[in-house]
Amino acid sequence: MELYLIRHGIAAVRGTYTNDDERPLVAKGISKTQKVAQKLRLIGVEFDLILSSPLVRAFQTAEILLEADLSSKLETFTPLKPGGKIQDWLHWLQEKRNNNSLNTLALVGHQPDLGNWTEMLIWGSITDQIIVKKAGIVGLRLPDSREILGNSELFLLTSPKWFI
Amino acid sequence: MELYLIRHGIAAVRGTYTNDDERPLVAKGISKTQKVAQKLRLIGVEFDLILSSPLVRAFQTAEILLEADLSSKLETFTPLKPGGKIQDWLHWLQEKRNNNSLNTLALVGHQPDLGNWTEMLIWGSITDQIIVKKAGIVGLRLPDSREILGNSELFLLTSPKWFI
Numbered sequence: 001m002e003l004y005l006i007r008h009g010i011a012a013v014r015g016t017y018t019n020d021d022e023r024p025l026v027a028k029g030i031s032k033t034q035k036v037a038q039k040l041r042l043i044g045v046e047f048d049l050i051l052s053s054p055l056v057r058a059f060q061t062a063e064i065l066l067e068a069d070l071s072s073k074l075e076t077f078t079p080l081k082p083g084g085k086i087q088d089w090l091h092w093l094q095e096k097r098n099n100n101s102l103n104t105l106a107l108v109g110h111q112p113d114l115g116n117w118t119e120m121l122i123w124g125s126i127t128d129q130i131i132v133k134k135a136g137i138v139g140l141r142l143p144d145s146r147e148i149l150g151n152s153e154l155f156l157l158t159s160p161k162w163f164i
Numbered sequence: 165m166e167l168y169l170i171r172h173g174i175a176a177v178r179g180t181y182t183n184d185d186e187r188p189l190v191a192k193g194i195s196k197t198q199k200v201a202q203k204l205r206l207i208g209v210e211f212d213l214i215l216s217s218p219l220v221r222a223f224q225t226a227e228i229l230l231e232a233d234l235s236s237k238l239e240t241f242t243p244l245k246p247g248g249k250i251q252d253w254l255h256w257l258q259e260k261r262n263n264n265s266l267n268t269l270a271l272v273g274h275q276p277d278l279g280n281w282t283e284m285l286i287w288g289s290i291t292d293q294i295i296v297k298k299a300g301i302v303g304l305r306l307p308d309s310r311e312i313l314g315n316s317e318l319f320l321l322t323s324p325k326w327f328i
Contacts, residue, residue: 123293129315129316131317131318151293153294153295154293155321155323156321156323157321158321158327161207162322
């Protein structure tokens with residue numbers, strides 16, 4: 001099973017919205033994210049499911065992935081909101097992996113969570129040394145049967161600068 | 165200081181040359197590596213120095229980077245040959261970092277060494293969970309003053325599939 005962690009695109013500056021959850025993508029954030037989505041489509045990527053943080057900037061990012069035909073299924077998933085712990089969704093992920101019900105899954109969320117989850121999946125601990133930029137992508141291969149935490153393989157880490 | 169680890173391109177099949185060190189890149193390996201080099205140039209990457217494993221398939225890869233104007237300096241460096249230990253060149257790297265004599269360095273070499281060195285630089289131990297494909301690239305940011313091993317940041321891991 002392949003797991004993609006995708007960070008939301010460039011959003012309105014923090015503090016410009018009363019409710020931080022409502023900050024939307026800015027025009028540059030939309031266009032860069034669209035280019036990332038088009039490149040993923042060109043490469044032939046398809047997600048069986050996209051789960052997104054419920055925050056506006058993340059859900060808009062996920063909608064752009066959907067509009068680029070990278071998946072036909074998008075749902076919000078509250079464990080992906082900022083500050084979420086991997087333990088909040090790991091059991092769910094393990095069940096999907098065990099059932100072979102998903103081959104490729106994309107999670108759209110926030111930093112530093114995505115970088116930290118990547119570190120947990122690869123090494124089982126967090127050291128803040130994996131940098132996921134806005135509209136950046138992490139690609140991980142989950143082990144077929146072993147414990148997911150600490151045994152996943154990293155095959156992709158990229159920001160739009162290196163991708164589009 | 166930024167450190168790029170670049171794996172050689174697709175080479176002749178193992179066993180087809182009496183001396184494995186002399187296996188050259190095949191046509192597909194040359195063309196893919198050239199595309200990777202052109203993309204790096206387009207992004208604006210410049211290496212102050214390229215060091216290459218002395219093996220033919222690595223040195224040919226390094227020459228392609230040079231021909232794409234990514235650097236004006238290329239040297240062979242025996243610690244980069246297969247099976248080399250990071251300890252064989254770490255002291256040299258630390259001196260370069262401490263002198264600020266190099267801002268960007270590219271090392272062209274082999275697997276699993278490049279993936280293992282990446283793990284050592286980020287986490288200080290090897291678990292074979294970072295996958296560097298042929299003509300793939302790792303990008304690391306070294307800490308300004310702290311110990312390099314275990315304190316470097318990963319900002320890029322990509323194969324040609326995701327890059328060109």
